[in-house]
Amino acid sequence: MSAAEMRALGWDGLDVLLITGDAYVDHPSFGCALLARWLIRHGFKTGLIAQPRWDTPDDFLVMGRPRLFAGVSAGALDSLLAHYTAFRKKRHDDAYTPGGKAGARPNRACLVYANLARRAFPGLPVVLGGIEASLRRVSHYDFWTDTLRRPLLMDAKADLLIWGMGERAILECARRLEQGRDLPGIPGTAWIDRLDADGRPANLPETLAAAPGIALPGHERLLAEPEQLLRLTQELERQVHRGDAWAFEPVQGRALVLAPPAAPLSTAEMDELYSLPFCREAHPAYTEPIPAAEMLRTSITSHRGCGGGCSFCSLALHQGRKISSRSAASILAEAKRLGAENMARGKGPVAISDVGGPTANMWQAHCALDAGTAQGGAASHAGGCRRSSCCFPSVCKAFVTPQRKHVELLRAAAALPCVKQVRVASGVRADLALREPDALAAYTGEFTGGQLKVAPEHCAPSVLALMRKPPLAVFEQFLESFARQSRAAGREQYVVPYLMSAFPGCTDEDMRILARWLRQRRWSPRQTQCFIPTPGTIATAMYYCGRDESGEAIYVARSDAARLRQHRILMSTLAGSDERQAPRAAERRKRPRSGSG
Structure with missing residues (x-):
């Protein structure tokens, strides 16, 4: 999490920087810690910024500019769910924060962190992931504002969104950027494209162009016909379960494109993932216990x-x-x-x-x-x-x-x-x-x-x-x-x-x-x-x-x-x-x- 720790590992810089709304606990139940270990296992030097300040990009810069991309996650919970009760009252605790204190991550953390990453690293690819990004990947109802919101990528300054469990997708992101290849088309990801004259994505990767794809109800139609949100959610559920189709949602003249889901990990891959050298402890920089770490240790x-x-x-x-x-x-x-x-x-x-x-x-x-x-x-x-x-x-x-x-x-x-x-x-x-x-x-x-x-x-x-x-x-x-x-x-x-x-x-x-x-x-x-x-x-x-x-x-x-x-x-x-x-x-x-x- 610091330049000194990076140098102690013999690294002169990072390949990938992950930013998370959770405290850093080196335990496989913490998503960014798991993905960081996975990337390191495959040869990519990875650092982690946990619960950075959101009024300045300075915390993002402590280990310098990463070579390949910055990954952003709100943490183990949607940030608004972490902050507010079922009756929209502010919570006073956060199990994923030192001392269990609320307020260490911003509302709509994916949006905030992605925009800060853009300020900190102009021109660097930014990739969203985690539960908040995954469940907000298409148009979605937001209970806390009682509105239908656009897909997260329409508002966040990011190049790609990883949805679902991210081990395969994040590793493929790193490999493609290492090779100078484009990101669209990776299974288990979403991106923004323009619409062609027929109302379909104009620049589909070759791997998807031959298949018809699933046309989801567009954002404007969802606003006019609320019952279409149910149809959209049912279609997404089927897409995830069947696993072989891509989908797209028209949104205000553009298209949100969803690649087919990433294949589940095999038993051998699961064994490899969970055998990585997690120390199962919170980072030593913390002076207060992290409740979730104690529960999950x-x-x-x-x-x-x-x-x-x-x-x-x-x-x-x-x-x-x-x-x-x-x-x-x-x-x-x-x-x-x-x-x-x-x-x-x-x-x-x-x-x-x-x-x-x-x-x-x-x-x-x-x-x-x-x-x-x-x-x-x-x-x-x-x-x-x-x-x-x-x-x-x-x-x-x-x-x-x-x-x-x-x-x-x-x-x-x-x-x-x-x-x-x-x-x-x-x-x-x-x-x-x-x-x-x-x-x-x-x-x-x-x-x-x-x-x-x-x-x-x-x-x-x-x-x-x-x-x-x-x-x-x-x-x-x-x-x-x-x-x-x-x-x-x-x-x-x-x-x-x-x-x-x-x-x-x-x-x-x-x-x-x-x-x-x-x-x-x-x-x-x-x-x-x-x-x-x-x-x-x-x-x-x-x-x-x-x-x-x-x-x-x-x-x-x-x-x-x-x-x-x-x-x-x-x-x-x-x-x-x-x-x-x-x-x-x-x-x-x-x-x-x-x-x-």
């Missing part, structure tokens, strides 16, 4: 991607539905490293807080119709699947989830001499767990630390259908099995349900149904969230246009008063109070959930 990422396809979840457009899994050997090797590091500190065997991903029991999950995935290769992207979810309206028969193997992996990790215990903190999908009772018994009896996270989200049938969640009967069956297995294991354990209010299509009466169901079970909810329309999701498009996926009109709690009223109904179960007595609980600020379905 002893966690292990086993896979990425999620087949759930929940309508409110950003994973469908970012990580995708294809699962990329690490091998058991790679995960066990990381567990050994964690244990050895803990023993070296004199702390004894390590307690591994989590072995998981977006959904823990999807490790090594794959579609039986996709060639290569079961053998550890990247998904074939055959393009034949028409489902919006592998789990809704019911779990697809072709969706293979080898949960017994996952349990064997967890047991092998727990048996290591340097490991005290292993937990599954990232949560499990109830409908998948019910498919393999032996695995569910193991999750319950061996790897639950007293509480198991599950996300039913609601209980009203119409709301669950809009969420693409399984019916309540599935969750109740899971609860019965969990209680039975906990008793058999002789342990007092609890399910921690994630619940949501004010979802598009959810009425006040739906919330009363949920509140009555909670009272019947004598549950006081702790993990609650009022729906936040984050950019890019199907649910946000439904919120914006007031229609469900079939085009039928639905009720939307749009005003803050209506949203708060619904949340109060949910929170009234906390102490048996009525709906009018829970305003403080309803407005309680929590760390935002980052998109798990």
Whole structure:
């Protein structure tokens, strides 16, 4: 992060500079740290500027001008989601900042950092990436200003936008610029082109010109016909899942062009990525602890991607539905490293807080119709699947989830001499767990630390259908099995349900149904969230246009008063109070959930 550190590595300059809205923690759960290690592994000298000042470009200049490009990310969360609650109140904390203090990154960090990079390095290519860029890559609804905004590249002074998981794309950017080649056409990227006389991109790379492409509704049409945002989001979801088509959106006389998605990493590539020499610590320049670093230090990422396809979840457009899994050997090797590091500190065997991903029991999950995935290769992207979810309206028969193997992996990790215990903190999908009772018994009896996270989200049938969640009967069956297995294991354990209010299509009466169901079970909810329309999701498009996926009109709690009223109904179960007595609980600020379905 400094010229002195650069010289200590024997570098006289950088090839790539990455700028991030998060503090620098050298852990694979921090995106820019992961990508920096990946670039260095492939021979590109990479530096990182974390949480720079945004009133001057001076912080960008501490290691000089990079040779190839500057990469910009807002960090682990969309910057506006990091700053504001569901009721548009300012948050007072930020888990990705020293001391947990809010305010270390600007609103719309991608825009601000990209413009500062242009000022600092005139003529240098600027590349956007990360979750904020990924989910704002096309026209999108912005909840915090209640407006439909143009694609991010139309406003940011950047040359290219990487969407989705960025390892392949960022490496190809570096290689092309090293060779003096153009950037447009890299899988998993977006760029701006001009429109030709036929209303199509005029300068398509040869690799895309032969295919017809998907014409998305243009920005002007979205403004005139709000329901078209739902169509656009559905088309993007299909593009990501099928993986073989490019797309474009006309915007005010120009075209936002989206290359086909980058292929998911194979098991061998995932193993290589997570074997890089992360020290799993915050940079020594920090004098205060970084909350997220403490939470994640002893966690292990086993896979990425999620087949759930929940309508409110950003994973469908970012990580995708294809699962990329690490091998058991790679995960066990990381567990050994964690244990050895803990023993070296004199702390004894390590307690591994989590072995998981977006959904823990999807490790090594794959579609039986996709060639290569079961053998550890990247998904074939055959393009034949028409489902919006592998789990809704019911779990697809072709969706293979080898949960017994996952349990064997967890047991092998727990048996290591340097490991005290292993937990599954990232949560499990109830409908998948019910498919393999032996695995569910193991999750319950061996790897639950007293509480198991599950996300039913609601209980009203119409709301669950809009969420693409399984019916309540599935969750109740899971609860019965969990209680039975906990008793058999002789342990007092609890399910921690994630619940949501004010979802598009959810009425006040739906919330009363949920509140009555909670009272019947004598549950006081702790993990609650009022729906936040984050950019890019199907649910946000439904919120914006007031229609469900079939085009039928639905009720939307749009005003803050209506949203708060619904949340109060949910929170009234906390102490048996009525709906009018829970305003403080309803407005309680929590760390935002980052998109798990």
